[in-house]
Ligand SMILES: Cc1ncc(C[n+]2csc(CCOP(=O)(O)OP(=O)(O)O)c2C)c(N)n1
Ligand code: SF4
Ligand code: SF4
């Protein structure tokens with residue numbers, strides 16, 4: 001799997017550190033979105049792996065892994081679309 | 097089509113990730129899914145609008161494919177240049193794809209789009225339609241529906257929101273005799289994914305118009321983006337269709353419509369509508385469906 005990743009970012013210190021333009025490497029993330037969230041989705045054992053939550057998550061943070069689904073809480077915004085789309089009510093939203 | 101794209105078969109890679117769209121944003125889901133279908137060969141062009149604003153925040157860059165911001169009016173003309181340039185330098189297996197809002201497409205960008213279709217440039221243009229200029233704070237666009245309240249079409253005692261109907265951009269595009277055009281909705285991603293796949297294989301210009309609700313502008317809770325997109329189709333205010341080989345085809349022909357009133361009154365932007373306003377919208381819907389059922393191919397087939 002390939003996706004944009006969080007990397008450390010050095011703020012420019014002197015004039016020559018500044019880039020000539022705002023064009024830069026693709027998929028370079030420097031901040032998380034987790035602070036936006038009031039509620040955190042939890043995938044429970046009722047999951048039948050139908051992947052609807054994975055497909056419909058606007059942020060793409062539900063990840064397929066060898067042992068089922070995982071959520072990247074660094075970038076989940078807690079919208080609750082996954083909870084609503086789940087045909088088995090297998091996702092519970094927990095207050096942060 | 098036998099090789100359907102599904103949640104199981106679509107790539108695990110994410111090309112639009114870590115973006116700053118509001119929680120529950122429909123436009124960001126449309127962009128995410130479109131790029132997953134197209135893959136790393138997509139060279140995307142995004143004009144001014146929410147999706148460029150939330151995707152490019154230097155040095156935080158959320159696209160993992162090559163992507164660029166165009167002028168507001170110039171999505172299609174930049175696509176023309178990207179396609180010609182990539183071909184000239186010998187890049188193989190790429191797709192120049194535009195991801196533009198309704199304002200950027202139906203209003204200020206319509207001339208560039210019309211020109212590109214006229215030249216039959218080998219590009220894919222996707223309009224994510226959230227029915228207003230959202231990035232600048234919800235102003236009416238040519239795709240804002242009748243009755244919707246925006247900051248430029250307020251609702252008061254005499255005038256109840258937008259007084260003009262939604263432009264029919266799908267048919268405006270089709271009227272160019274484009275090789276392929278389709279409507280879609282983020283409420284039905286299976287249909288959307290397979291239309292993108294089909295469009296990506298077209299030689300010449302392809303256009304997809306995908307409805308992508310905006311919880312902020314529509315006045316709905318952030319977890320209802322998908323439900324509202326589905327309700328819009330169920331009540332007949334949106335339809336899934338294609339235009340190909342000079343023919344219009346309806347993909348889904350509902351036997352009956354769900355309540356248009358329920359759809360409208362569950363959104364803040366339509367809360368002020370009275371029964372007479374809703375009647376106008378219902379009559380427009382019925383006239384449209386009568387014309388579709390009379391003139392289009394309505395044999396429902398899987399894509
Ligand atoms: C020539 C020009 N006029 C106006 C603007 C300001 N502007 C930036 S984004 C935007 C709204 C875009 O609306 P839409 O295309 O529907 O996309 P959305 O923000 O809804 O995703 C406007 C008016 C601009 N950037 N350039
Ligand atoms: S939608 Fe529900 S059942 Fe389906 S994969 Fe997600 S959590 Fe599991
Ligand atoms: S809460 Fe929203 S962002 Fe988080 S995993 Fe569910 S759908 Fe994705």
Ligand code: SF4
Nearest residue numbers: 117118121146230310
């Ligand atoms: S204002 Fe609407 S379209 Fe723009 S990012 Fe927020 S939810 Fe998405």
Ligand SMILES: [Mg+2]
Nearest residue numbers: 197198228230
């Ligand atoms: Mg818009």
